[in-house]
Amino acid sequence: MLGLRAQKKADKNRRILDAATTLFRKVGYDAARIEDIAEMAGVSVGTFYNYYKNKGDMLMATVSMEVEEVLDTGNAIIESDIENVGDALANLIGKYYDHSLTYLSKEMWRTAMSLSIGQPETPFSKRYTALDHRLSKQVCDLFRSLQSRGVVRKDVDCDAMGELIFNNVNMMFIEFVKDEEMDVAGLKAEVARQNEPIALLVSNVAS
Amino acid sequence: MLGLRAQKKADKNRRILDAATTLFRKVGYDAARIEDIAEMAGVSVGTFYNYYKNKGDMLMATVSMEVEEVLDTGNAIIESDIENVGDALANLIGKYYDHSLTYLSKEMWRTAMSLSIGQPETPFSKRYTALDHRLSKQVCDLFRSLQSRGVVRKDVDCDAMGELIFNNVNMMFIEFVKDEEMDVAGLKAEVARQNEPIALLVSNVAS
DNA sequence: AAAAAATATTGAACGTGTTCATTTTTTGAG
DNA sequence: CTCAAAAAATGAACACGTTCAATATTTTTT
Numbered sequence: 471m472l473g474l475r476a477q478k479k480a481d482k483n484r485r486i487l488d489a490a491t492t493l494f495r496k497v498g499y500d501a502a503r504i505e506d507i508a509e510m511a512g513v514s515v516g517t518f519y520n521y522y523k524n525k526g527d528m529l530m531a532t533v534s535m536e537v538e539e540v541l542d543t544g545n546a547i548i549e550s551d552i553e554n555v556g557d558a559l560a561n562l563i564g565k566y567y568d569h570s571l572t573y574l575s576k577e578m579w580r581t582a583m584s585l586s587i588g589q590p591e592t593p594f595s596k597r598y599t600a601l602d603h604r605l606s607k608q609v610c611d612l613f614r615s616l617q618s619r620g621v622v623r624k625d626v627d628c629d630a631m632g633e634l635i636f637n638n639v640n641m642m643f644i645e646f647v648k649d650e651e652m653d654v655a656g657l658k659a660e661v662a663r664q665n666e667p668i669a670l671l672v673s674n675v676a677s
Numbered sequence: 678m679l680g681l682r683a684q685k686k687a688d689k690n691r692r693i694l695d696a697a698t699t700l701f702r703k704v705g706y707d708a709a710r711i712e713d714i715a716e717m718a719g720v721s722v723g724t725f726y727n728y729y730k731n732k733g734d735m736l737m738a739t740v741s742m743e744v745e746e747v748l749d750t751g752n753a754i755i756e757s758d759i760e761n762v763g764d765a766l767a768n769l770i771g772k773y774y775d776h777s778l779t780y781l782s783k784e785m786w787r788t789a790m791s792l793s794i795g796q797p798e799t800p801f802s803k804r805y806t807a808l809d810h811r812l813s814k815q816v817c818d819l820f821r822s823l824q825s826r827g828v829v830r831k832d833v834d835c836d837a838m839g840e841l842i843f844n845n846v847n848m849m850f851i852e853f854v855k856d857e858e859m860d861v862a863g864l865k866a867e868v869a870r871q872n873e874p875i876a877l878l879v880s881n882v883a884s
Numbered sequence: 885a886a887a888a889a890a891t892a893t894t895g896a897a898c899g900t901g902t903t904c905a906t907t908t909t910t911t912g913a914g
Numbered sequence: 915c916t917c918a919a920a921a922a923a924t925g926a927a928c929a930c931g932t933t934c935a936a937t938a939t940t941t942t943t944t
Contacts, residue, residue, distance in 0.1 A: 475891075475940055504931060514894045516933085525931065584795030588787055590855035599855070630871045637848035638841045648797035648806070664837045671878040682910060682921075711901060721924045723903085732901065886944090893938070901929090908923070914916090 485511040490528045499581045526585045526594050532573050537601040540569045544608045548615050556669035579647040606636040626672045692718040697735045706788045733792045739780050740789050744808040747776045751815045755822050763876035786854040813843040833879045
């Protein structure tokens with residue numbers, strides 16, 4: 471059984487997290503002031519900082535949850551037996567993009583990316599970068615899986631190809647979150663267009 | 678002949694720009710306070726804001742100069758007659774990377790990118806994004822040039838390929854500026870490795 | 885159960901980018 | 915030259931994320 475102190479701690483942690491998430495989604499990340507989050511959670515500003523290193527750190531919980539879930543979804547696709555490179559890529563990347571706005575708004579993504587680039591030495595940035603690398607590795611794994619099943623030519627460097635494709639996926643996602651007008655369908659279509667030539671070139675059934 | 682007012686304006690503009698550039702490079706972007714910049718330029722803080730919308734806007738002058746120069750360099754490469762896709766790409770991209778630290782430090786790049794993503798509606802971000810697109814288009818142009826000279830296969834979509842390659846170049850540059858340890862040589866080597874499979878696949882002398 | 889130690893809470897104060905009402909300077913018409 | 919209008923300069927005040935010395939609460943020791 472938890473002591474009184476530990477109970478209170480867990481309770482406050484939860485209340486702060488809930489308050490922050492609610493406010494981020496309701497008024498946006500920038501407009502949600504620490505003072506407001508603290509007040510909604512029923513604690514002081516100082517206490518907020520006892521539970522979270524800073525405002526950006528509050529995002530990471532959410533970003534982390536988001537990416538972990540999408541990585542799981544991605545593994546299922548790698549294990550499926552799609553016989554076409556273009557479809558396999560569109561499938562995996564589609565899952566990434568479809569899932570992306572489940573927990574986070576575009577503004578939250580922008581903030582997360584902005585922090586990750588602007589302050590690379592923070593734990594926030596390091597965690598963010600690590601998640602990115604796991605996603606990149608997953609695309610490489612997809613290529614390897616397709617190659618081992620004879621769908622992709624034997625002479626293709628799966629890591630090089632996977633990194634290239636993922637970096638494009640990532641950069642296009644940046645463009646997507648920068649543009650409030652752009653929708654997921656449009657994003658997928660553009661990336662599919664970019665991937666198509668690659669898919670053709672690496673496929674075993676040479677053109 | 679300029680009136681007194683216009684003379685003073687031009688002079689102050691110059692002094693503020695010089696002070697900012699000097700301080701950004703000397704103590705870093707974050708550590709350079711507006712108050713310091715204003716003092717070094719011999720104006721008040723308020724006057725600084727009469728000349729520049731905000732601190733981030735001061736970066737854009739430099740970023741802009743940097744990218745304009747590299748775009749010029751790039752055009753020369755497109756017009757040269759390299760007979761090998763890998764070499765042509767390595768050449769163009771190498772110029773981008775070699776030039777990148779001429780006017781800007783890694784920290785300044787990080788700040789510029791961070792601002793561009795975090796506040797996409799600002800003039801700063803819009804200018805930054807426009808420069809990015811011109812670079813992307815240049816890589817597409819290189820592919821088209823190679824294709825018209827028979828170096829690249831006729832059936833390759835130059836825009837799709839160029840965008841893909843450039844987005845990877847850009848994402849790798851982000852990794853580069855995030856990592857103070859990484860040098861330009863290492864960056865080039867990694868990107869060359871990523872591009873190699875593509876270069877082979879799109880080349881007319883099929884493997 | 886009292887005292888001491890450990891831990892948690894608090895909000896006022898700080899730093900820095902930005903704003904804006906006020907003051908100063910410049911201009912050009914009469 | 916004078917002076918009213920236009921333009922520019924100013925710095926105090928503001929906003930908000932963050933820190934930290936002081937206070938309060940909980941746990942452990944005796």
